[in-house]
Amino acid sequence: MPKKKTKAPPIQQILKKIRPAWVEHVGSELARGMEVRAGFEKQLGRFFDLLEQSVTTGDPAWMDSILLDWAKSSTETNLEDGLYHVSFLINRMIALTIQVANETLTKQQSLDLLAAIIPIYTYGLGVVARYEMETRVAHISAEMEKVQKQMERVDRSKSAFISVAAHELKTPLTLIEGYSSMMEDLTGEQKSEQLKSLLAGMTTGVGRLRIIVDDMIDVSMIDNDLLRLNFQPAQIGTLLEALRKEVESAAQNRKLSVALSNFEGSRQWIYLDSIRITQALRNVISNAIKFTPDDGTIKIDGRLLPGFIEVTVTDTGIGISLENQNRIFEKFGQLGSVGRHSSGRTKFKGGGPGLGLPIARGILEAHGGSVWVESPGYDEKACPGSTFHILIPARTEAPDPKMTKLFDKLGRKDEIPDDPAQ
Incomplete structure (x- = not known):
């Protein structure tokens, strides 16, 4: 079985x-x-x-x-x-x-x-x-x-x-x-x-x-x-020329060459707060002077873009590392040793409170513009340099229409041609 x-x-x-x-x-x-x-x-x-x-x-x-x-x-x-x-x-x-x-x-x-x-x-x-x-x-x-x-x-x-x-x-x-x-x-x-x-x-x-x-x-x-802005008609070229003369003495003491180009758009009338924009441009140019060794060159140029005028400040300085290219626009974001801390605006590699570039960014952003930097990197021997790009809105009218009418009545457009370079 x-x-x-x-x-x-x-x-x-x-x-x-x-x-x-x-x-x-x-x-x-x-x-x-x-x-x-x-x-x-x-x-x-x-x-x-x-x-x-x-x-x-x-x-x-x-x-x-x-x-x-x-x-x-x-x-x-x-x-x-x-x-x-x-x-x-x-x-x-x-x-x-x-x-x-x-x-x-x-x-x-x-x-x-x-x-x-x-x-x-x-x-x-x-x-x-x-x-x-x-x-x-x-x-x-x-x-x-x-x-x-x-x-x-x-x-x-x-x-x-x-x-x-x-x-x-x-x-x-x-x-x-x-x-x-x-x-x-x-x-x-x-x-x-x-x-x-x-x-x-x-x-x-x-x-x-x-x-x-x-x-x-x-x-x-x-x-x-x-931050309150007082919009009035001005020419970027005029502001830059005044700044070039302002830093001329300090640049000569450091044997620096500061060259300003008459670029397209530099003589165009636009509405901005000339005092504040001058302050922003001054801070950027002073920064270029501070971090460019003696016998170096600083070139101020620009171009006309749709809706904006771009100003570039290019130096032959020590450059900025990639990781610090955003940091320099932060409050107290100065680079370098505290031992070199100084309130001087033109001393080579001199420190400071680290407020100049943040203020420049704040002023430009309040205008509707911006600022940024390009640099191959940081090298005190090779000195690769840096280029700061500054975008300023090319306003043809003030935010307050009454202000535009006022300056139109004063005949500001007849004083100087819009742009002799054109």
């Missing part, structure tokens, strides 16, 4: 058979310490109950509740380090389940078990991985937002300090200027050489401090959108 084949036990019986060994193995490997292990084994019991339910019903969604509970228990350290501990647990459970099945069941029972539960484990991995990734992204986003808010607070504090410090310095500085002028008047022609030297030094020092205080006030106004 042939032997009857033994009927394979239902998968539920197989699960019950391996449960004690499974809980023992998983608990021993994944939990440390008796107290931790006891609590974890309760969780494993719940996990196994839901695993059985999923196998019985064929619906792996029964696992969602415990998997999400575990995933939500991720610590701050797990999130900061990017550790996905529940995914790791599930992967280890799969490996330990295979091990327990091989040790406890027949080969066929083991295959039947794995065929039933591997899809559920795979589903669980997907649920956990998706949740952990979403949690990680949310954590990183929250951290970035926190850092952004901290940076904004620091920037506001910095701006507030600049504003308060500038206005607090302005009053005593005005008094010093007044008393210095009074001393100059009272002594008249009777001053000794020593007194003349002392008064000259005081005047120079007060003048430098006045420039710094005024720059601080300008930065404060730019940061708080309080």
Whole structure:
């Protein structure tokens, strides 16, 4: 008589058979310490109950509740380090389940078990991985937002300090200027050489401090959108020619050549705040002088673009590294050693408060323009140089129509041809 084949036990019986060994193995490997292990084994019991339910019903969604509970228990350290501990647990459970099945069941029972539960484990991995990734992204986003808010607070504090410090310095500085002028008047022609030297030094020092205080006030106004522009018709070429003459003496002392081209658009009448645009151009040109070695060249050129006039300031200086080409337009973003810190505008590689270029950018952006720099890099020996690009809107009308009518009545367009170069 042939032997009857033994009927394979239902998968539920197989699960019950391996449960004690499974809980023992998983608990021993994944939990440390008796107290931790006891609590974890309760969780494993719940996990196994839901695993059985999923196998019985064929619906792996029964696992969602415990998997999400575990995933939500991720610590701050797990999130900061990017550790996905529940995914790791599930992967280890799969490996330990295979091990327990091989040790406890027949080969066929083991295959039947794995065929039933591997899809559920795979589903669980997907649920956990998706949740952990979403949690990680949310954590990183929250951290970035926190850092952004901290940076904004620091920037506001910095701006507030600049504003308060500038206005607090302005009053005593005005008094010093007044008393210095009074001393100059009272002594008249009777001053000794020593007194003349002392008064000259005081005047120079007060003048430098006045420039710094005024720059601080300008930065404060730019940061708080309080910069007011007085639009009037002007020619970029005229402003640049005045600046060239202004820096001529300092350039000669450094044996620098400052060349100004009569480019297309330089004699075109446009509406701008000539005082503020001159200030912005001065800051850029002074920066070029400061970082160009003696015997170097600074070339001021430009061109007419649709809606804009572009001014370029090209030097044969030490250049600017790529990583610093944005930084130089930030407040206090001066480069170089603090040991060279100086308020001088033309001393080679002299430091400063680092406000000139940020002010230039703020003025130009308030006009609707922009400024940026191009440089092959930083090299004090090869001196690759830099080119600053300044875009100024070519406004044919002032923002206030009344201002446009006023200057039209004065006949400004008849004074000088629009552009002799055309």
